[in-house]
Amino acid sequence: MDVVSNNLDLRAAPQIVTLRSALGDILRRAIVSGRFMPGQKLVERELCELTGASRASVREALRQLEAEGLVTLRPHRGPFVMSMTVEDARQLYGVRGVLLGYAARLCAAARPAAALAAIASATEALGQGAAAADHRAIVQSGDAFHAAIGAGSGNAVLQQMLASVHNRLALLRNLSMALPHRVREGLAAYAAIRDAIAAGRPAEAEALCLDHNDAGAALALCILEEAEGHRARREARTG
Amino acid sequence: MDVVSNNLDLRAAPQIVTLRSALGDILRRAIVSGRFMPGQKLVERELCELTGASRASVREALRQLEAEGLVTLRPHRGPFVMSMTVEDARQLYGVRGVLLGYAARLCAAARPAAALAAIASATEALGQGAAAADHRAIVQSGDAFHAAIGAGSGNAVLQQMLASVHNRLALLRNLSMALPHRVREGLAAYAAIRDAIAAGRPAEAEALCLDHNDAGAALALCILEEAEGHRARREARTG
DNA sequence: CATAGAAGATTGTTAGACAAACGGTCAATC
DNA sequence: GATTGACCGTTTGTCTAACAATCTTCTATG
Incomplete structure (x- = not known):
């Protein structure tokens, strides 16, 4: 040295x-x-x-x-x-719901400054990305938002499990590049979650996360089912 | 076919x-x-x-x-x-609470026959183990009980995560062979959870699991803190 | 007594080898 | 014509051997 x-x-x-x-x-x-x-x-x-x-x-x-x-x-x-079936996705979203809700609850209860800043920053970035229709920026800030909540929970085990689930769900994202009008509603949901956490309302933060998760799940499952239908039809035609 | x-x-x-x-x-x-x-x-x-x-x-x-x-x-x-600190154990129990609660909820909603049987059987085994003061049997049937709820949830992702958390918490169990009077109260809690699931009352099953988890966490953390105190004292004496 | 340094042990990583298992081809059979 | 079965190349599962980088320990030194 x-x-x-x-x-x-x-x-x-x-x-x-x-x-x-x-x-x-x-x-x-x-x-x-x-x-x-x-x-x-x-x-x-x-x-x-x-x-x-x-x-x-x-x-x-x-x-x-x-x-x-x-x-x-x-x-x-x-x-x-790993390739996901509709059932896999359903299960992953189910687990993500409870984990994300719990993380938001903890985050809203503790309100660590770093996490609040990160959440606000990610929300801001998402807004800009949506305005510019920048697909990569939207995905990236969405990831950052969830990561910030995980980190802000102060629970490393929870954070790691959330990351694992999130990574697996990202596989799904790669299957269909679709997130069309979801951005607009998504933006509002993100802002609401951010506010609930910043204001220290754990129950509300958790409920909002659950809703947000369900909305994402519904959309993803819809897309996945359609994709699976496509595949099934093609296989039926070919085989 | x-x-x-x-x-x-x-x-x-x-x-x-x-x-x-x-x-x-x-x-x-x-x-x-x-x-x-x-x-x-x-x-x-x-x-x-x-x-x-x-x-x-x-x-x-x-x-x-x-x-x-x-x-x-x-x-x-x-x-x-892996050696756990008090904080690690706290985080693990926190996550286990939400996961176990969710699993019990799903289990009570679906009520698959195999899971109901396994849960009842594990509860029975726990009772016999407690009566005979058979330490190994108690531990084993406790594991079986939790595994049955995980399997009964019908959610493989959830089941695996529960098993992971459970395994890590088992490390804690090896630290102190103590589970003295907890068996009596534990038995009642297990039976109540079994009944709530068998009767198809998801909310009640979840609440009971949360209570059960909190009780376990309180005891484990108490023991762990004492053990950590021991270690600290010994190190202070030695170093 | 503290410290620098050498010796030994353990890990991180690579290369090469070989049996077992898989996937596909192609001929023989019903 | 479709199915069966043998053959063959490829890939995986596993092992042995090796070497550099790093950690630990012990020793010698100031």
């Missing part, structure tokens, strides 16, 4: 000290962002070439993603990006 | 096809059952010798257990059995 190190942020070395965690992050991002589509088969050798890592490291990362519910490891057949 | 498929369940081949999943189960059981104590360092070489598997397989299994929150993998220091 020399003179220079005094000026810099000491607790550097985030988590990128190990290749395995970096690999996990890279693959997770690739899946959540839609770089790998749901249902797609992932070949270990390809992942190795793609990332430059060895098979052992790739397999360790895949094992973690499996535990997170983002990939399924079918024995002797290899890893596949 | 032939004649045979109606009577027999064809899909044999459980899940023990891969060594990695078997390893994961073995290590998980070893941790949850207290064979490895919380905070204990796990040396890869020892695990290899203990299980007869190679380092690669052991590391894959450890990676999964890490994602489940049962071990922490500290970079360049190795895997440790």
Whole structure:
């Protein structure tokens, strides 16, 4: 340690000290962002070439993603990006409802300054994104909003579970690029949640989150069912 | 859809096809059952010798257990059995409350026959275990009771998350073998939950589960705080 | 007594190997 | 013509061996 190190942020070395965690992050991002589509088969050798890592490291990362519910490891057949049925989505939304509601309740009860700022900022960003019809910005600020509530709950276990559910639901988002008129209503819902939390009304915040979640679930399930119908029809025609 | 498929369940081949999943189960059981104590360092070489598997397989299994929150993998220091602070336990119980409540609600709404039977059976077993003061039986039937509610919810995501939280809380149980007079009150609570579910009263089942969870949390936190106090005192004396 | 430094042990990661299992092709059979 | 069965390439599951980076421990030194 020399003179220079005094000026810099000491607790550097985030988590990128190990290749395995970096690999996990890279693959997770690739899946959540839609770089790998749901249902797609992932070949270990390809992942190795793609990332430059060895098979052992790739397999360790895949094992973690499996535990997170983002990939399924079918024995002797290899890893596949998790593909959701309508029933899966229904269950995920159900769990997200109670978790998100609980998080909002805690958040509204504790009202940590950082979380309030993050929530307000995300709401603001969503508004701008909606005005500019910037799809990427809308998605990103939506994620930020939910992440802020999770972090603001002060419950790390809850936060992690919410993130896991959220990541899996993101798979669904990649299936259909549709979020058409939902933005307008969504914006109002986000603002209402933000206000309820900022004002310290836990019960109201929870109820609003439940409504918001149900609305999202209804839309997603509708889209998913239609997509599944499409698939079924196509298969019926082909087979 | 032939004649045979109606009577027999064809899909044999459980899940023990891969060594990695078997390893994961073995290590998980070893941790949850207290064979490895919380905070204990796990040396890869020892695990290899203990299980007869190679380092690669052991590391894959450890990676999964890490994602489940049962071990922490500290970079360049190795895997440790997760040890819980009072705050960790508080957060886990908080999450378990909402998840268990939700599961009971769903269970009471759907009332699948298999779940009702399993719940009744577990309650019965708990009563017998309590009468015989059979510690192992009490623990086992308690686990079975919670597992039955999770399974009865019909929500696989919820079931898995409940199991994860439950496993982590089992670590706490290994810290102190104490569940002294809690059995008597516990028995009544279990019976009440069973009845509420069997009678199809979702709101009541949820409320009872929340109470039950709070009672467990209070006791566990009390014990944990005492244990932590012990540790602090001992460290103060030693250091 | 504190500290620097060397020695040993453990982890992180790679490479290569091999058996078992899977998916598909293609001929033989009913 | 459709089904059965054998063959073959590919991929996975698992192991062994190895090496650099890092942690821990012990020792020697000021």
